[in-house]
Amino acid sequence: MLISTQNEIISLMPTARWDRPQQLLGYLEEEERVTLEPLLGTDLYNHLIAEYERLRRTYVDITATTIKPTHKARSNPELPYADVTERLDAIQNRQPYTGGGYYDEEETDDVPDDDMMTIRLLRICQQIEFYKMLAHKAGLLTVSFNEGGGMNMVSADGYEPADDKHAERVVKDAFMSAGRAIDSLLLFLEADAKGGRLFTGLWEKADAFYLHKDLLFQTARVLNEYLDIKGERMAYIQLVRDIRFCQNTYLKPRIGAKLLTAVIDYANHGVISSQSSEPGESDDNNNGFDDGVGDELLSLLRTALAFYVESRRRDIDPPRQNVARRDSMTDAQQAMAMACEFIEDNIDALGDAVTDSPIYKAIRAREEQEARDAADACAAAERQRRAVCEQQHRKLFTGFPATHRTTDRN
Numbered sequence: 001m002l003i004s005t006q007n008e009i010i011s012l013m014p015t016a017r018w019d020r021p022q023q024l025l026g027y028l029e030e031e032e033r034v035t036l037e038p039l040l041g042t043d044l045y046n047h048l049i050a051e052y053e054r055l056r057r058t059y060v061d062i063t064a065t066t067i068k069p070t071h072k073a074r075s076n077p078e079l080p081y082a083d084v085t086e087r088l089d090a091i092q093n094r095q096p097y098t099g100g101g102y103y104d105e106e107e108t109d110d111v112p113d114d115d116m117m118t119i120r121l122l123r124i125c126q127q128i129e130f131y132k133m134l135a136h137k138a139g140l141l142t143v144s145f146n147e148g149g150g151m152n153m154v155s156a157d158g159y160e161p162a163d164d165k166h167a168e169r170v171v172k173d174a175f176m177s178a179g180r181a182i183d184s185l186l187l188f189l190e191a192d193a194k195g196g197r198l199f200t201g202l203w204e205k206a207d208a209f210y211l212h213k214d215l216l217f218q219t220a221r222v223l224n225e226y227l228d229i230k231g232e233r234m235a236y237i238q239l240v241r242d243i244r245f246c247q248n249t250y251l252k253p254r255i256g257a258k259l260l261t262a263v264i265d266y267a268n269h270g271v272i273s274s275q276s277s278e279p280g281e282s283d284d285n286n287n288g289f290d291d292g293v294g295d296e297l298l299s300l301l302r303t304a305l306a307f308y309v310e311s312r313r314r315d316i317d318p319p320r321q322n323v324a325r326r327d328s329m330t331d332a333q334q335a336m337a338m339a340c341e342f343i344e345d346n347i348d349a350l351g352d353a354v355t356d357s358p359i360y361k362a363i364r365a366r367e368e369q370e371a372r373d374a375a376d377a378c379a380a381a382e383r384q385r386r387a388v389c390e391q392q393h394r395k396l397f398t399g400f401p402a403t404h405r406t407t408d409r410n
Contacts, residue, residue: 001029002036002052003126011063012130027137031129035178039185040125041206044199048125051118062119117198124188127181135174138167179234186210186233190219208237213268215243216251216302226306239309246308250332251301254340256357259350263301266294293349300339307332 003009009021037045055062134141190210193200203209210219210233217223220236223243229235252260311328314321343350343359354360 001025001032002048002122003028003129005056005061005063007061007063008126009130012127013134024133027133027140028129031133031136035132036125036129039128039182039206039208041203041208043205044202047199047202048118048122052122055115055119055122058115059119062122114198117192117196121185121188121199124181124185128178128185131174131178131181135171135178138171138174142167183233207240212240212243214264215240216247216264216267216298216305217243218268222302223306226302227310239313242309242312243305246305246312250308250336251305253358254336255301255343255359256354258356259343259353260301262350262353263294263298267298293346297339297342297346297350300335300342304332304335304339307335 004025006021009024010016032045040048186208189199189203192198193203193210204211212218217226217236220229220233223229223236223239227239229239247260307328311325311332313325340359343354343357344363347354347360347363
């Protein structure tokens with residue numbers, strides 16, 4: 001487990017009297033399994049369990065505002081220890097800290113940077129599981145059962161009994177605290193994935209991994225530009241399944257799998273990987289779609305996809321849910337039609353990526369049909385000319401003989 005001591009529990013709710021906090025460990029273990037492990041992924045979760053035990057053996061207590069080593073000598077006893085938050089900011093940004101000067105591990109204390117980052121991550125995890133437990137088990141925590149099976153209300157000396165209003169407020173605050181902690185966890189891991197990558201190798205195997213490179217909306221921030229999710233990462237995670245469904249159901253059949261993959265690749269890297277290069281070879285001439293077509297096409301497809309996803313949202317008030325979904329589907333179809341029209345107008349600028357698109361095939365089929373119609377028209381005109389010559393008993397002129405041809409006649 002990632003929380004096991006009385007100090008850790010009291011630090012999260014200092015106004016409570018936890019005489020026997022170990023009795024909460026069963027509830028906390030349940031929240032770890034149900035809520036925390038899916039966010040972290042099994043590999044990162046198991047890694048943090050091992051790190052938690054190691055850090056407790058090393059530093060005894062990881063709940064203090066200032067983390068102090070217990071078995072190492074300080075490099076400079078005259079300098080104060082850096083606050084955990086300031087220390088993390090200094091590690092990530094190399095900013096000044098209140099102890100004076102700029103961050104330097106030799107000048108603050110001898111707690112390794114990796115330990116500081118792991119401690120911060122563990123503290124966020126502890127907030128999630130504790131407040132989730134409190135919100136889900138508030139009812140069970142307000143009653144006790146005696147040996148005969150009787151039920152009693154729990155009260156504390158020196159406090160007035162909490163009424164229903166206060167109890168509801170506790171549950172509401174606990175849910176809000178847990179939600180903020182979850183957002184903090186995901187933002188912390190996202191920052192690590194973009195920087196030191198201390199936990200990314202383990203976290204990227206989790207369903208909550210922040211970067212979905214197979215989607216047009218790779219992150220919550222990108223989605224929030226097209227669909228209002230209040231910037232909440234959990235809202236994005238809950239919509240990932242709908243995003244993938246709409247992308248594969250509505251977009252892929254209309255524009256083709258190859259073009260969709262190229263646009264996603266462009267969204268991730270700003271370039272389109274070569275379709276003709278051998279493995280291991282780079283394509284220096286292929287830097288993306290021509291003439292800025294990539295940005296416009298990406299925006300149009302994201303707009304259509306956002307409306308399709310919105311048509312599937314279930315968090316709309318029931319009285320207007322059907323109307324909202326119908327309006328969103330109408331907007332999605334209109335946006336998709338605009339995207340298809342844009343593809344048709346810029347078919348030559350999309351290169352090889354568009355060759356398997358139904359739009360490309362329809363254009364080529366139309367061009368082939370037009371060519372056949374033109375050939376048929378020429379053949380019909382030739383037949384008519386022959387018929388006229390036969391009626392007038394004139395010889396059909398088929399061109400000058402090769403021996404009489406001149407440069408101009410050719």
